[in-house]
Amino acid sequence: MALKDKAALVDLSKIDLSSAARVQTAKTAIGMHAEALFRDEKVSIENSKLKQQLAEFDGASPARQLDPKTIMRSKWANRHEESFNNVEFQHLKSEIESAGGNIQPIKVRPLPNKPRTYELIFGHRRHLACLELGLPVFAVIEDMDDAELFCQMDRENRERSPLKPYEAGRAYARALDEGLFPSARKLAESASIDLSQLGKALALARLPIDVLSAFPSPLDLQYRWATDLTQALQKDPDRVLAAAKKINSEPRNHSAAQVLKMLVEGGGTVPPPSKKAVSISGVNGQLGSIVRDSKARSISINFTNIDPERFDEIAKGMLKLIS
Secondary structure: OHHHHHHHHHHHHHHHHHHHHHHHHHHHHHHHHHHHHHHHHHHHHHHHHHHHHHHOOOOOOOEEEEOHHHEEOOOOOOOOHHHHOOHHHHHHHHHHHHHOOOOOOEEEEEOOOOOOOEEEEEOHHHHHHHHHHOOOEEEEEOOOOHHHHHHHHHHHHHHHOOOOHHHHHHHHHHHHHOOOOOOHHHHHHHHOOOHHHHHHHHHHHOOOHHHHHHOOOHHHOOOOHHHHHHHHHHHOHHHHHHHHHHHHHOOOOOOHHHHHHHHHHOOOOOOOOOEEEEEEEOOOOOEEEEEEEOOOOEEEEEEEOOOHHHHHHHHHHHHHHHO
């Protein structure tokens, strides 16, 4: 009887152990499943946060420290050389030196077929300052076409340190002359430029070289002077050009405003316009005349009794003269 009871105890003990194992196994499986669900939910929340953070940089361009020597000046660069030789630039250079680099990044675009070489979009003064100081330059890198490059360069300059009227005019004239924009109106629309001011800038940039050089610096020209200078040239170009040449031949002691007055008003120092004719006669009966109209700034040439075989020779001579 005792052995039977003992056997019962043994059997009961086995049953209890088996049940406990099943309960423990069930608890472990549920716990692992719950832990996995919690872990997945945590990862999902973290992923959602990362996606939100990445969305803030969607479309952003990479920015990094570059060797300024790897950055080339753009063909559309619009800063005149004298813009880098003034107190303002020296002050900017000192600020960059004290900060250990440029705080405001410049912008560049990668040059095709030239790895790790870039073309400057805007930030010419900051780039030059870092180049002269031997510091890396902080730059945003973005690929774009020439028209967008030109517009971004122009807008950024107007916001930070506006170009001088002549600088702006020279840049606009080049963009039009090289076909970057089909018309002045399209250029004004694309770069958000006032069309009237664009016209004045172009008028200043297209002044004859003698007139430009009469001023202490072309950077002294002002937008409001464009109308007076253009009208004076249209009315009496020879007088204005003669006045400019006279100023250029004298010591540089006139202010820009004084030069403007001398060019526009003249002061009676320049002879009035006239027509002058020169007659020509050849050894074989050829006749010719050359008439110069100073007011119209034109020359009329008339030849008679010329051997047709010499037409090409005359044409080449004229082309050589005016080229």
